[in-house]
Amino acid sequence: MADPVEIALGLMSGTSMDGIDAALIKTDGTRVLAMGPSLSHPYEPAFRAEIDRILGAEKPTPEIARIETQLTERHAEAINALLNIAPPEWQHVDVVGFHGQTIAHAPERRFTWQIGDGALLARKTGLPVVFDLRGADVAAGGQGAPFAPIYHQALAGEHAKPLAVLNMGGVGNLTFLPAKGDPIAFDTGPANGPVDDWMLKQTGTAIDKNGAAARNGQVDPVVLSKLMDHPYFDAPWPKSLDRRDFGDADCAGLSTEDGAATLIAFAAESVSRGVALMPTAPLQVLVTGGGRHNPALMSALSERLPCPVAPVEAAEWDGDMMEAQAFAFMAVRSRRGLPISFPTTTGAPTPMTGGRLTIAA
Numbered sequence: 216m217a218d219p220v221e222i223a224l225g226l227m228s229g230t231s232m233d234g235i236d237a238a239l240i241k242t243d244g245t246r247v248l249a250m251g252p253s254l255s256h257p258y259e260p261a262f263r264a265e266i267d268r269i270l271g272a273e274k275p276t277p278e279i280a281r282i283e284t285q286l287t288e289r290h291a292e293a294i295n296a297l298l299n300i301a302p303p304e305w306q307h308v309d310v311v312g313f314h315g316q317t318i319a320h321a322p323e324r325r326f327t328w329q330i331g332d333g334a335l336l337a338r339k340t341g342l343p344v345v346f347d348l349r350g351a352d353v354a355a356g357g358q359g360a361p362f363a364p365i366y367h368q369a370l371a372g373e374h375a376k377p378l379a380v381l382n383m384g385g386v387g388n389l390t391f392l393p394a395k396g397d398p399i400a401f402d403t404g405p406a407n408g409p410v411d412d413w414m415l416k417q418t419g420t421a422i423d424k425n426g427a428a429a430r431n432g433q434v435d436p437v438v439l440s441k442l443m444d445h446p447y448f449d450a451p452w453p454k455s456l457d458r459r460d461f462g463d464a465d466c467a468g469l470s471t472e473d474g475a476a477t478l479i480a481f482a483a484e485s486v487s488r489g490v491a492l493m494p495t496a497p498l499q500v501l502v503t504g505g506g507r508h509n510p511a512l513m514s515a516l517s518e519r520l521p522c523p524v525a526p527v528e529a530a531e532w533d534g535d536m537m538e539a540q541a542f543a544f545m546a547v548r549s550r551r552g553l554p555i556s557f558p559t560t561t562g563a564p565t566p567m568t569g570g571r572l573t574i575a576a
Contacts, residue, residue, distance in 0.1 A: 218243040218551070221309040222251070224297065224342070225543030226290050228316045230385025231407055231505060232266050234258045237293040238539035239305050244547040247369050251305045253536040256293035263421075266316060271457075273319050273326065283330040286316055290331065291339040311336070312546030312570075313346040314538075320359065320457040327353045337575040345546035345570040352556045357563035358455035361388040364398035364560045365548070366541035370532055379490065379497035380527070381516075382538070383407060383506025386456050387482060389489045390560075391497060399493065400560040401452035404485030407506050410478045417471040426511025429479040432472030438465070442481045448488040453562035475511075482506070483515035490520055501527045503534040546570065 220243050227236045235258075239251030258266070262285065269279050290313065298306055315331025333346030353359035367380040367390045380390040387406035391399040414428065415421035423429055442465075447454065466474035490496065499522055506512045507526040517524045527534040545555045554566035 218245065220248055221547050222305060222307060223310050223312060223543035223547050224294060224308045225312040225314075225539040225541065225546065226293065227314045227539040227542055228286070228290075229504075229538060230317065231411065232258065232263050232316070232385070233505075235290055235293045236536055236539040237297045238533075238536040238543060239297065239301060239308070240540050240543045242369075242544055242547050244544070244551050244553055245369065247366075247540075247544065250533060250536075250540065252297060252301045253533065253539065254293070254297050254300065255535065256289065256296060258289070262289075266318070270318050273321075273328065279318075279330065283332055284335065286330060287332045287335045288339070290336055294340050294342070308342055310546045310550060311340070311342050311344045312348070312542035312544070312549075313344050314348065314542050315346060317457075320455065322353050322358045322360075322455060325353055325356065327359045333571065333573045337573045341575050343572060343574045345549045345572050348542065348545055348549065348555065348570040350571075351569035352561050352563050352567055355563055355567060357556055357561035357567070358401075358453050359561060360402060360455040361390065361400045361560060362545065362556060363388075363538055363541040364390040364400040365555055365557075366537070366544045368392055368398050369544065370530075374530060375498050377493075377495060377497045379493070379500045381486060381500050381502045383482065383502060383504040383512065384538075385411070387486055387489075387506075388455075389486065391493045393494070397557045397559045397566075399452060401454045401489065402456040403489035404448060404456065404482070406482045406485075406504070407509075409481065410475055413466060413474050413478055414471070417474065423475050423509070423511070426475075426479065426509040428472045428475035429509075429511035430476075432470065432474070432476030434480045435466075435469055435473055435477045438469065438477050439480050439484065441465070442477075443484055443488075448485060452492060453558075453560060455561070479509070479511050479515050482512060483519050486516060487519040496521045498522060500524045501530055501532070503527045503532070503537045507534055
């Protein structure tokens with residue numbers, strides 16, 4: 216007898232800290248049977264700046280508690296907004312997968328912290344909420360990231376393999392899907408984060424829209440070589456990063472355009488090093504996350520990788536919502552006791568489930 220199908224709503228606020236993605240899927244915890252409505256609920260710049268100020272914190276403070284409550288309220292708003300536009304057949308949500316916002320990630324010390332109050336979210340929405348999805352993995356010695364590979368595997372189905380799925384958010388992460396066996400995954404290195412930080416510093420706006428600055432700049436080979444001279448890139452997988460592990464990428468003295476071009480090259484070269492660690496070259500790399508909208512980054516990836524590169528829309532997937540969909544998928548798996556992380560994706564000692572369930576009283 217087949218497992219029952221559930222409607223799950225996933226919420227993701229990633230390392231780019233630009234807002235909340237919310238998405239609905241229908242799944243039995245093994246297959247993705249349908250993708251439903253989705254939306255993005257942006258953070259206003261002042262709130263993004265508040266989150267930025269607490270990055271790296273590892274102890275509770277009144278300020279963090281206040282920001283956590285405000286962040287949770289914004290997630291409740293995102294849920295309500297999504298359900299307000301959803302057709303009737305998508306409105307009976309069985310479970311919410313709530314990632315929260317990572318403010319510190321130090322798996323080598325068995326520590327990770329995603330702020331977000333699951334119980335408050337359940338009370339505000341009246342829905343069952345699965346949260347703290349990374350905690351059990353990190354406590355067991357895993358890296359706590361990447362977590363989307365099991366969803367990538369479910370989506371990939373009959374696609375030709377080996378296949379790679381590359382998420383380019385604030386940090387880059389790569390999923391390698393072999394013809395047989397569990398996925399392999401790890402963080403490749405900083406992705407959009409350094410470029411966003413550089414553009415904010417240089418222009419006051421935390422984005423290089425359409426890669427315009429990078430396309431008008433020149434890569435500084437000396438700066439790029441210095442950025443790539445980090446032991447992380449040659450370390451074996453599994454491995455993961457915090458957004459700030461590399462500090463501020465040092466492009467001091469470069470023009471805005473040359474700095475952007477160099478940091479785009481840094482992101483692409485990091486991915487190239489990651490692909491070189493795979494058991495074999497993939498037949499294709501499908502790119503998800505905000506980075507796929509940056510022509511300069513996509514061009515740099517195509518130049519450096521040994522196979523065709525395309526946005527995930529080439530496979531009819533939604534690259535803007537894959538992470539939110541993934542946490543919806545994992546919420547269902549969590550409730551059913553199915554694994555969401557693996558030795559080959561996070562370094563967990565065994566395939567592990569995770570997450571905590573809270574139900575509105």
